[in-house]
Amino acid sequence: MDRTGGIPISERGHRYYDEEDFLKAYLSRRSLVDNANDTLEKPVMLELIGNPEGLRILDLGCGDARFGAELLERNCASYTGLEGSKAMSELARRTLAGTAGTVILGSMEDWSYPQASCDLVLSRLALHYVEHLEAVLARIVQSLKPGGRLVFSVEHPVITSTLQPSGTRTDWTVDRYFDEGFREQQWLGSTVKKMHRTLEHYFSALQAAGLQVESLRESNPVRERFHSADAYERRRRIPLFLFFSASRPSL
Numbered sequence: 001m002d003r004t005g006g007i008p009i010s011e012r013g014h015r016y017y018d019e020e021d022f023l024k025a026y027l028s029r030r031s032l033v034d035n036a037n038d039t040l041e042k043p044v045m046l047e048l049i050g051n052p053e054g055l056r057i058l059d060l061g062c063g064d065a066r067f068g069a070e071l072l073e074r075n076c077a078s079y080t081g082l083e084g085s086k087a088m089s090e091l092a093r094r095t096l097a098g099t100a101g102t103v104i105l106g107s108m109e110d111w112s113y114p115q116a117s118c119d120l121v122l123s124r125l126a127l128h129y130v131e132h133l134e135a136v137l138a139r140i141v142q143s144l145k146p147g148g149r150l151v152f153s154v155e156h157p158v159i160t161s162t163l164q165p166s167g168t169r170t171d172w173t174v175d176r177y178f179d180e181g182f183r184e185q186q187w188l189g190s191t192v193k194k195m196h197r198t199l200e201h202y203f204s205a206l207q208a209a210g211l212q213v214e215s216l217r218e219s220n221p222v223r224e225r226f227h228s229a230d231a232y233e234r235r236r237r238i239p240l241f242l243f244f245s246a247s248r249p250s251l
């Protein structure tokens, strides 16, 4: 156990991204035509974030920070990516070279967050690796300025409930939905652990952290975002991602 009472650093969700074959498989999946991130996840994140101009942004589990480069191009005031995997953080450093963005190698669970200095904390598909959401939310809240916002995506609880081997999904069994905890999945050639929480848990944890929930979204597909009609039809069957936007009350 570490000092936050969660799983040791060496077993946290960022370790998979330090496995060479896993990282290669992950990056290659992200570049497929009609990949789920670009067709389903990123558009909703952009809608929830709105205009990033002038915002001081912290991105938890930033991956290769390509999103950070885009936000900087759109004139955010600052961008800091926190990334737990060394290999990913090096990719992120390369992506942000020559920009004002910075990358920090560290875990969301125990990094020393800046106090009341962020306008926007975002996290894309990383919080479902965290065991104690409440502990991380408390840190996020402290890092937000009054009126600042948290916007994040996670794998949908319908998916994390069962975590069958990934592949082309045409139907899905939801099981043990109310038994929260880590589930194992065969994913990209590795055995990966993701934390299953109910939708109600995400919602209540945000409220309990003192945040005002502003939006709850799901990855409802939009036809124009897909090259393939079949891929679009398939994505109408099973929700992959869940999104929240919540704000720290103004003083």
Ligand SMILES: C[S@@+](CC[C@H](N)C(=O)[O-])C[C@H]1O[C@@H](n2cnc3c(N)ncnc32)[C@H](O)[C@@H]1O
Residues within 6 Å of the ligand: 012, 013, 014, 015, 017, 060, 061, 062, 063, 064, 082, 083, 084, 085, 088, 106, 107, 108, 109, 123, 124, 125, 126, 129, 130
């Ligand atoms: C699915 S990837 C998403 C990357 C990026 N946010 C994106 O959407 O392109 C999840 C990322 O979260 C990082 N991660 C997972 N658990 C983490 C933790 N506890 N602290 C920091 N980073 C973590 C992983 O190393 C990985 O880069």
